[in-house]
Amino acid sequence: MIxxxxxxxxxxRRDEEGNVEGITRALDGVSVHIRKGEFVAxxxxxxxxxxxxxxxxxxxxxxxxxxxxVGGYDTKDEENLLKVRQMAGMVFQNPDNQIIAQTVEEDVAFGLENMGIPTDQMQARVDEALEKVGLTEEKKSSPNRLSGGQKQRVAIAGVLAMKPECIIFxxxxxxxxxAGRREVLSTAHELNRQQGITVILITHYMNEAVGADRILVMDRGRIAMDGKPRDIFSKVDELKKLKLDVPPVTELAHRLRKSGMPMPVCVLTEDEFLEAVNTNGGWLPQGGLKYGKR
Ligand SMILES: Nc1ncnc2c1ncn2[C@@H]1O[C@H](COP(=O)(O)OP(=O)(O)OP(=O)(O)O)[C@@H](O)[C@H]1O
Ligand SMILES: [Mg+2]
Known part of the structure; x- marks a missing residue:
């Protein structure tokens, strides 16, 4: 796919006269293949x-x-660009910068107009996209009235209306x-699971990467690590060298393990942590700790 x-x-970077002031090599020898339907953090x-x-x-x-x-199209060829942009849509950081129109549905339709989709097909596409992100009831609302999470879902619907193969967050x-974070993250997971959309999720929240199929770790323009969440997050020291953390619960389990408590090599979720504690902690009340699923 990619x-x-x-x-x-x-x-x-150039100064006002056009002289080169500095060069930043932001990507450096990046080779990677992302398959259709993968969820990559x-x-x-x-x-x-x-x-x-x-x-x-x-x-x-x-x-x-x-x-x-992207989907076989080389991004260097100008005639492929429209196709590439339709196939791979982006959702950015600031929800307010991405909203342009007066109503939610007009906003979702905006990209379609630019793509030259015939007017009679537009409404159906907009309705379908809003349905997928669960905002059908807000379609006549003003986007300004929505929460941050809802605004991001409007932005996602705008991308979905283009019928993309891939969404980059x-x-x-x-x-x-x-709450808004959970809203957006679960929408990304649903679209991946139910529609088979390839998801690329860029984040500084380690917890958000735990549910991915695969994690790429970047360092100075290179891909420094590439693997499953459990492989990546078991390399606590290596990640720290790259100025990254592991999820808090993973860190806690890692420290307990270092201090001699029997713990699996890499604990990724709170449920796994409690499971490990219940299995290993002879000091626990009979039957283990009681906890509810979150
Ligand atoms: N428009 C630009 N002009 C000049 N240098 C840039 C530009 N955009 C990014 N850079 C530089 O390129 C490098 C990579 O930037 P990039 O924005 O891709 O990093 P990032 O991993 O997304 O960072 P962040 O976590 O802060 O979003 C950085 O050194 C940055 O300063
Ligand atoms: Mg960035």
């Missing part, structure tokens, strides 16, 4: 190249070296409260 081959990209410290990577997937940036193919939960 294939990067030895991609490098440099931002060139992308982690990495500030400035490691995540957004630059994302912008290559929908042709907002074109590789300086190497190639990017570039820190789309960063400005939301915990």
């Amino acid at each position: 294939r990067f081959e030895d991609v490098a990209f440099e931002y060139i 992308v982690l990495g410290a500030n400035g490691s190249g995540k957004s630059t990577f994302a912008k290559h997937i929908n042709g907002l940036l074109i590789p300086g070296e190497g190639s990017v193919r 570039d820190e789309s939960t960063a400005m939301l409260d915990p």
